[in-house]
Amino acid sequence: MNLKVEQGETVAIVGENGAGKTTLVKHVTGLLKPTSGVVRVKGVETTKASTAQLSRSVGVAFQNPDHQLFSESVYEEIAFALRNFGFSPQLVEKRVTWGLELFGLEEYRESSPLVLSGGEKKRLTLACILAWDPDVVILDEPTVGQDAIQKERLAGTIKLLGAAGKTVVVVSHDIEFLWPIQPRVVVMKSGRIVADGPASTLMLQKDVLEGARVSQPELVTFYQELSRRPEAPFVDPSEAERWLK
Amino acid sequence: MAEIVRAENYSFRYSESKKWAVKNFDLSVRSGEIIVLAGPSGCGKSTLLRSVNGLIPHMYAGQTEGSMSVDGHVVADTPMSVLAQEVGLLFQNPENQIFMFSVERDVAFGLENLGVPRGEMRERVDRAMRLMGVTELAGRAPHELSDGQKQRVALAGVVAMNPKLIILDEPTSLLDPKTALELVNQLERLRRENGTTLVVVEHRLDLLVTVADRIVVMNEGTKALDGAPRDVLFGDLAGGYGISVPAITRVQKLLARDGKISADRLLSAREMAGLLGGAGPR
Numbered sequence: 001m002n003l004k005v006e007q008g009e010t011v012a013i014v015g016e017n018g019a020g021k022t023t024l025v026k027h028v029t030g031l032l033k034p035t036s037g038v039v040r041v042k043g044v045e046t047t048k049a050s051t052a053q054l055s056r057s058v059g060v061a062f063q064n065p066d067h068q069l070f071s072e073s074v075y076e077e078i079a080f081a082l083r084n085f086g087f088s089p090q091l092v093e094k095r096v097t098w099g100l101e102l103f104g105l106e107e108y109r110e111s112s113p114l115v116l117s118g119g120e121k122k123r124l125t126l127a128c129i130l131a132w133d134p135d136v137v138i139l140d141e142p143t144v145g146q147d148a149i150q151k152e153r154l155a156g157t158i159k160l161l162g163a164a165g166k167t168v169v170v171v172s173h174d175i176e177f178l179w180p181i182q183p184r185v186v187v188m189k190s191g192r193i194v195a196d197g198p199a200s201t202l203m204l205q206k207d208v209l210e211g212a213r214v215s216q217p218e219l220v221t222f223y224q225e226l227s228r229r230p231e232a233p234f235v236d237p238s239e240a241e242r243w244l245k
Numbered sequence: 246m247a248e249i250v251r252a253e254n255y256s257f258r259y260s261e262s263k264k265w266a267v268k269n270f271d272l273s274v275r276s277g278e279i280i281v282l283a284g285p286s287g288c289g290k291s292t293l294l295r296s297v298n299g300l301i302p303h304m305y306a307g308q309t310e311g312s313m314s315v316d317g318h319v320v321a322d323t324p325m326s327v328l329a330q331e332v333g334l335l336f337q338n339p340e341n342q343i344f345m346f347s348v349e350r351d352v353a354f355g356l357e358n359l360g361v362p363r364g365e366m367r368e369r370v371d372r373a374m375r376l377m378g379v380t381e382l383a384g385r386a387p388h389e390l391s392d393g394q395k396q397r398v399a400l401a402g403v404v405a406m407n408p409k410l411i412i413l414d415e416p417t418s419l420l421d422p423k424t425a426l427e428l429v430n431q432l433e434r435l436r437r438e439n440g441t442t443l444v445v446v447e448h449r450l451d452l453l454v455t456v457a458d459r460i461v462v463m464n465e466g467t468k469a470l471d472g473a474p475r476d477v478l479f480g481d482l483a484g485g486y487g488i489s490v491p492a493i494t495r496v497q498k499l500l501a502r503d504g505k506i507s508a509d510r511l512l513s514a515r516e517m518a519g520l521l522g523g524a525g526p527r
Contacts, residue, residue: 016423017420176489
């Protein structure tokens with residue numbers, strides 16, 4: 001596999017179950033090292049850096065939040081990495097409060113992470129990594145257990161991170177969630193990249209997507225089925241309405 | 246149709262919590278229905294499911310008010326061993342419920358524990374594997390299977406117990422879109438051929454609206470909406486309760502408002518494009 005992600009890009013990795021998406025992102029965090037070839041993060045070869053060193057610039061929210069929650073309270077959970085990275089107590093307080101607010105977790109500040117629902121745990125892991133402001137943010141299936149309001153907030157956060165120059169890699173099966181974000185899309189199948197390009201053009205290639213068991217966003221299907229249509233597919237339902245009017 | 250679940254003014258509060266997780270909840274589920282349970286995270290969906298399969302009050306400590314019954318059994322007065330044969334549960338992640346060395350043994354696990362006679366066990370295992378389309382995987386090791394296959398094997402293990410009701414907690418959330426759609430079709434088949442009642446917690450409504458009879462929306466422990474998918478999704482309240490109204494349904498709603506397209510039933514992207522002068526259904 002050859003893949004290059006520029007700083008500030010938002011990249012979605014999609015593909016069938018078992019295609020190698022999670023394995024790929026584990027190489028970026030240094031949790032897995034390549035058998036052959038090289039993986040570099042910000043120019044540093046992952047085989048020459050410890051996972052701890054890499055984690056300062058790469059934050060990852062795993063698919064299963066239970067794999068990364070262990071503190072006694074939600075507050076302590078977010079503060080954990082910040083303290084490890086040597087943030088001042090004032091900054092820890094400020095960043096934790098910011099994270100709790102961003103993901104709607106203020107009311108659980110003193111609660112044990114164990115009492116949170118699946119969706120809330122998932123949001124807590126996102127708050128934990130965004131709190132220390134890593135340059136590369138990896139989100140593995142971030143929408144699992146999230147309702148529509150939370151998904152919309154999450155999409156907004158991803159766009160905001162992109163605008164702030166952060167590199168965001170999202171592994172997701174949730175095509176309807178990814179479509180309005182309009183990321184660069186990397187399609188994987190059997191450990192290889194079978195397509196790579198902007199969502200606006202790649203999502204039109206039905207055959208390529210179906211070969212990797214990925215479906216098209218509904219708005220793209222709708223756009224393609226119309227006999228007379230605008231130049232680019234609708235990103236939002238209201239765009240479709242305006243054009244049809 | 247006979248009623249299989251009945252909740253009357255049902256409330257539950259976990260012993261460590263001040264807040265009621267489910268409050269004054271009324272619900273009637275008829276045999277053979279497919280019901281989608283939706284609502285914002287933390288609204289009480291998991292608590293409700295636990296109250297139906299008996300984990301609450303038998304395994305979780307807390308305060309209960311009102312009543313919950315399944316197929317005529319009052320859940321609080323019925324042992325878990327009896328409820329386990331009435332209500333099957335499929336977790337989000339099949340890894341949490343598959344652990345034997347072969348698919349066949351895994352599907353048979355529950356029956357072995359109940360001491361079901363060998364001949365009957367063979368029949369029930371074969372039927373469950375056939376219904377879930379995993380017969381050809383019988384001799385395979387579960388850990389070698391794809392996620393979609395694992396999910397179907399886990400479901401076959403539940404089906405083999407022949408429960409009247411199966412509750413499923415976000416069964417498609419870890420599956421790729423095509424595999425997720427295949428699972429939804431299997432669920433429809435299970436209802437059609439076996440008459441099984443299904444209660445599915447799901448955020449990806451686009452997959453389920455075509456097969457569901459009703460969507461029940463919870464909010465802060467109470468029932469906020471309960472109706473046919475079309476009524477719930479076209480209503481003005483759905484978005485407010487964190488319901489993912491599919492993008493194409495939002496387009497249909499916008500156009501229906503101006504009378505440009507029918508609002509009688511939910512239309513697919515293809516059907517709607519056809520009505521607007523496109524290629525139409527194929």
